[in-house]
Amino acid sequence: MESGLNFIDLILEASVLVQLVMLTLVGMSIASWAIIFQRRSVIAEAQSDARKFEQQFWSGMDLGKLYNEITARSGSSKGLEALFVAGFKEFARHKKNNTGSANMILDGTHRSMRVALSREVEKLESSLSFLATVGSISPYIGLFGTVWGIMNAFIALGNVKQATLQMVAPGIAEALIATAMGLFAAIPAVMAYNRFAKHVEKLEVNYANFMEEFANILHRQAATLVESKTNVSA
Template sequence: MHSEISIIGLFMQASILVKLVMLILLSMSVISWAMMLNRRKQFNYAQKSSGRFEKQFWSGVDLNKLYQECNARSDRLMGMEQIFHSGFKEYARLHKSGQREPDTILDSTYRSMRVSFSRELEELENQLPMLATIGSISPYIGLFGTVWGIMSAFIALGNVQQATLSMVAPGIAEALIATAMGLFAAIPAVIGYNRFTTRLARIENHYANFMEEFYGILYRQVNNQTRSES
């Protein structure tokens, strides 16, 4: 391929607006890949952390001891550990304050877990809307660059006496690169968004199941204590 019809050569020959469109699309592609790598790291860590904690939780360990271990590193908790820590912290606080009404204890504990549950999901959802935006608007930005480039090429043809294919081909080719770059930015972003939303749904279901199971344990514990005191 000759240098004058290479991608770099066509980019250098493009108009300022088309160049700007290409640079924007290239930036969006880099940003989307950076976000996908970051989300992948976060999701992997969340799943591994939850797997380790759940194994420890169901090993029969004393919940007070487990809470103390979590409390010692409360600034580094995430996911299932954070949900457990928030719930048990509220449960212990109410018991310490002398609260003996089962419904009050359980409702307040569940609300604390629910707040942590929402915050953990919100943290995982971070950057996904931006990824969806890049995937949806990139083709249109590329199409805008293509339309502008082709329009400029045909306007230039109007200033010559005899138009040939060799005169219009470079202008059209450089314009079409904008569409290609739009697809180059959009396709990975859409695939990444769909993949991460699927993983998020699984994690959300996992967290919700744990929260209900933990609530069931506290429910039985509170009711057993109420019966023994009565």
């Protein structure tokens, strides 16, 4: 209890600049923890949605029926569903207009899915840059507060004839608190960033693999469609 009081007293007795440094670090820590919990939920949901959609996609269900089911739902599609909707929509447009070769149709669907892929990855990476920033600059902000506090402690010693450890210790201790708070803000942010970045990378690879597999399916259907159109014309 006494050590807790001493800790609080050290913060309250610190210089205004050191207190501002501590307040900044506390704010950055709170913001990073909020982002950590929010990103954890978003990425876990994306992983779950990807598994569910892949099971549904590879169940042998008619692609047109699957497309109608997804587009009939309220709200926009996301994840693998967004890639599927973008690709199938473009494919259906070419099929309806009955234009272009199989390669031309595939190029159009591929472009649509690549745009959708970029958007989905961007959503997953949202706010991760803030965690990286907190992890990289927090120790330096804390170190700045420490250097400033120690400098003030030694300046105060110049006004006394005999310096003792008891006189300098509180000033050094309150300065070192800034470094500790900087590390407290940085370590969880760095760990969370590395973990989330790894999950996002795996999801991106999963999305890209699905995109290629789906493109191959559409290419076969497009080739069949063009071949049947050629036979009818002949």
